[in-house]
Amino acid sequence: MDQWFGFEIPHLIDAAIPGFIPTQTPLAHKAGPSPAEKQFRFTMLKPHQFLLTKKACPVKRLIATICLLISFSSAFAAPPASSHEISERQAWIEQQLPSLVKTYQWLHTHPEVSFQEQETAKYIADQWQKSGFEVTTGVGGNGIVGIIENGPGPTVMLRCDLDALPVMEQTQLPYASDVKIELPGGATTGVMHACGHDIHMTNLVATARYLAEHRDQWSGTLMVIGQPAEERGAGAKAMLTDGLFKRFPKPDFALALHVSGDKPTGAVGVLPGYALANVDSVDIRMKGRGGHGSAPHTTIDPIVQAAQLVMALQTIVSREVKPIEPAVVTVGSIHGGTKHNIIGNECELQLTVRSYSEAVRQQVLSAIQRKAKAVAMSFDAPPPEINISEGTPSLRNDDDLTARLKQVFESTLGTDKVSVDEPSMGGEDFSRYGREGIPILMYRLGSVHQSRLDRFKALGVPAPSLHSSQYYPDVEPTLTTGVLTMTGAALDLLKKPSP
Ligand SMILES: [Zn+2]
Ligand SMILES: [Zn+2]
Numbered sequence: 001m002d003q004w005f006g007f008e009i010p011h012l013i014d015a016a017i018p019g020f021i022p023t024q025t026p027l028a029h030k031a032g033p034s035p036a037e038k039q040f041r042f043t044m045l046k047p048h049q050f051l052l053t054k055k056a057c058p059v060k061r062l063i064a065t066i067c068l069l070i071s072f073s074s075a076f077a078a079p080p081a082s083s084h085e086i087s088e089r090q091a092w093i094e095q096q097l098p099s100l101v102k103t104y105q106w107l108h109t110h111p112e113v114s115f116q117e118q119e120t121a122k123y124i125a126d127q128w129q130k131s132g133f134e135v136t137t138g139v140g141g142n143g144i145v146g147i148i149e150n151g152p153g154p155t156v157m158l159r160c161d162l163d164a165l166p167v168m169e170q171t172q173l174p175y176a177s178d179v180k181i182e183l184p185g186g187a188t189t190g191v192m193h194a195c196g197h198d199i200h201m202t203n204l205v206a207t208a209r210y211l212a213e214h215r216d217q218w219s220g221t222l223m224v225i226g227q228p229a230e231e232r233g234a235g236a237k238a239m240l241t242d243g244l245f246k247r248f249p250k251p252d253f254a255l256a257l258h259v260s261g262d263k264p265t266g267a268v269g270v271l272p273g274y275a276l277a278n279v280d281s282v283d284i285r286m287k288g289r290g291g292h293g294s295a296p297h298t299t300i301d302p303i304v305q306a307a308q309l310v311m312a313l314q315t316i317v318s319r320e321v322k323p324i325e326p327a328v329v330t331v332g333s334i335h336g337g338t339k340h341n342i343i344g345n346e347c348e349l350q351l352t353v354r355s356y357s358e359a360v361r362q363q364v365l366s367a368i369q370r371k372a373k374a375v376a377m378s379f380d381a382p383p384p385e386i387n388i389s390e391g392t393p394s395l396r397n398d399d400d401l402t403a404r405l406k407q408v409f410e411s412t413l414g415t416d417k418v419s420v421d422e423p424s425m426g427g428e429d430f431s432r433y434g435r436e437g438i439p440i441l442m443y444r445l446g447s448v449h450q451s452r453l454d455r456f457k458a459l460g461v462p463a464p465s466l467h468s469s470q471y472y473p474d475v476e477p478t479l480t481t482g483v484l485t486m487t488g489a490a491l492d493l494l495k496k497p498s499p
Contacts (some may be wrong), residue, residue, distance in 0.1 A: 373428025
């Protein structure tokens with residue numbers, strides 16, 4: 001895989017978009033910046049920085065100098081150590097980037113699906129071990145835990161997720177994944193880190209390394225975990241069941257990030273309170289009595305029952321749930337019958353059900369059961385089989401922790417780079433650590449360069465979402481912001497008590 005290093009990568013093509021040519025090359029670690037990089041860095045300058053360049057006229061440069069002096073003098077009002085610390089970390093990250101890009105590309109080219117993350121876990125465990133962590137493997141399947149005890153203070157847990165998705169990559173990146181697996185039915189599919197977990201892992205390799213190398217800057221216990229099977233909503237539960245908070249210290253705070261496919265690099269988003277939903281699956285088998293399609297009066301038609309049920313389900317959210325409470329009932333799959341003129345015995349439906357509060361969750365699940373039974377009863381059909389699989393619980397970011405770390409992010413990146421996100425009905429099993437009574441925060445990390453987002457906007461198409469075969473992050477700026485914010489958050493939570 002190393003053959004990519006040292007080569008200028010031709011302009012990458014966002015394959016989904018005819019005529020789309022991104023301006024940034026994600027790799028460029030050579031003697032100096034390429035012209036594209038210079039242009040990229042130039043466009044990233046803040047207005048006063050731009051005015052100080054040779055491209056600005058002398059009068060404007062004088063004004064900019066005065067502005068800069070004013071901003072320096074106001075900067076002295078803030079604790080000087082903090083800005084010094086930030087620039088020191090920035091320099092450290094820049095120096096680490098070549099090795100981090102290698103780590104990222106290794107992970108990207110070796111994706112493993114949920115429950116099969118053996119090589120990934122081995123790789124991450126090795127990185128943490130090299131940094132000086134005491135590492136335990138095989139926690140809840142392929143889960144790994146790394147610990148550094150560094151004096152008195154709180155325990156902070158930082159989490160990354162290890163698994164990839166059964167998606168055939170279509171990014172045309174030189175380091176695109178060509179890994180394939182066989183699905184249970186015998187068909188073959190590609191495997192891809194389409195959810196950015198490779199960024200999460202690289203970020204935590206770097207964050208762990210920084211904190212291990214700078215133990216003089218903090219006090220307490222640092223716990224890093226690599227969680228398997230996030231995409232199946234099962235890994236957090238498996239690690240907890242295997243004694244994550246019994247065999248290892250129970251953290252006082254837990255932190256994770258997730259890349260965002262529509263937020264620009266350099267920016268992060270936070271949201272106090274509910275951010276992601278309860279995710280449950282419901283399987284319903286409507287039962288009937290099969291027969292000839294020409295003699296419906298001799299049968300009980302399961303397909304007509306299913307059709308009525310699909311419509312009846314639409315009124316749960318619209319007529320039963322309080323309008324200000326978020327909830328979703330989606331029938332994602334319906335299967336029944338074999339041929340035009342046969343009325344079958346059964347019809348199967350698969351639903352995804354989303355909510356935030358436990359009360360609404362129970363209300364919706366019970367309404368689904370009631371409606372399915374009522375439809376069957378109205379047809380004089382046998383009772384339906386209903387199977388509810390409780391998935392991930394909703395994710396609630398701790399209010400105080402979110403407020404505290406939002407300030408850290410703002411002082412690290414600038415207030416304009418930190419936004420308050422909208423809640424989503426997606427799911428994430430990082431929520432389970434919060435359900436153990438630990439204040440948690442999962443924040444979003446911008447991963448697509450603004451120039452690419454602008455191009456998508458100009459073309460009138462959305463940027464590829466996570467889980468898309470065409471999603472890819474702009475690695476260097478994404479990692480820079482990820483490591484800056486996560487090290488900043490950990491240092492704040494593990495602040496040394498003042499002497
Ligand atoms: Zn995902
Ligand atoms: Zn994910």
